[in-house]
Amino acid sequence: SGKVFFISAFKSGWPSYLIGGNYRAHLKIRGATVIDEFDADADYIVVGNGREKGRADALKKIEKLNLERLDEVKFLQLLRLDLNHKNFAFCGGFSVSPGILGDDPNTVLKTVNAQSSAIEEADFLIVGDGRLKGKAAVIKKAEALMAKGKPITILEEPYYLPFIALNNDSARKLDFPSLVLQLRTVVNPKKIDRAVKMLQEEAFDIYSDITDNEAAGIVKSQTSYGHYAPWINQKGRYSCHDEDINTCMGMQGEVCKHVLVLLLGLAHQGEISLEHVLEWASNANEKAPSSNEDKSAAMLLRYKGVETGEVDWRPTETIPEDFYLM
Secondary structure, eight states, X not given: OOOEEEEXXXXXXXXXXXXXXXXXXXXXXXXXXXXXXXXXXXXXXXXXXXXOTTHHHHHHHHHHTTOOOBXXXXXXXXXOOOOTTOEEEEESBOSSOTTSSSXXXXXXXXXXXOEEOOGGGOSEEEEOSBOOTTHHHHHHHHHHHHHTTOOOEEEEHHHHHHHHHHTSOTTSOOOXXXXXXXXXXXXXXXXHXXXXXXXXXXXXXXXXXXXXXXXXXXXXXXXXXXXXXXEEETTSOEEEEETTXXXXXXXXXXXXXXXXXXXXXXXXXXXXXXXXXXXXXXXXXXXXXXXXXXXXXXXXXXXXXXXXXXXXXXXXXXXGGGGTOO
């Protein structure tokens, strides 16, 4: 209340769990003021990812004046709800497990100190996209409870994981489920799902070279007997190549699943900090892949030495069960 927001180029769809229908209406309801002309004295300066006249100029001014800028994710996190001790009920079939790393939704809910419950105690009802016996009955019961005055927010599956991720307390120490959730806010969620699925389906020997500023390594191909050499650094530069030094087809302008398998596999085994993984992936957001083939080539050459027995390089081992039973 009483705060002034300068907001430019906001592109994200407005979350259904935040009142108002858009950021202007929402902030007005909460007592804030939104201005359209750049003002260095605004309490919050938000510049999003949309193509909008004045965006580039605003970014230049922010850099020149060394001001703090909120991107769209940080802006929505600023508006997050307090989910402490809230209850969540679930119905329907889910394309992505509500527990991300397994079927127990409490794996995810504990990251915001919430828990699953029956519909009678629920503050939120999460409705899966798929058909499942009893789905209609649960929705009907929720509507009946709402008609009697019980406040229940109904969210469809696509909004659930982003909702939990954005309402996760960024000041709280990261654990692995929280990391996977937070990554979904800065990396294409489909890429996260593919990487987790790879780690859940088979064991990996991840050969890696890690420093405080970079992680590079070798990840086995999911579809062939070959290997990929992904790498990423603190500045958000990244790339991935196959054994013939061909660019990984999975990148398509963003980090590929091999980069994510490298990061997640190493992080789970304690070889790299969770904070580094989130920071580096965040820095890679909106950056194009690097054209530098040298890092991947060096990793692949070193791995050839392992295969011939000339190089002693111990891998980090992952097992599928670790990515189901968190």
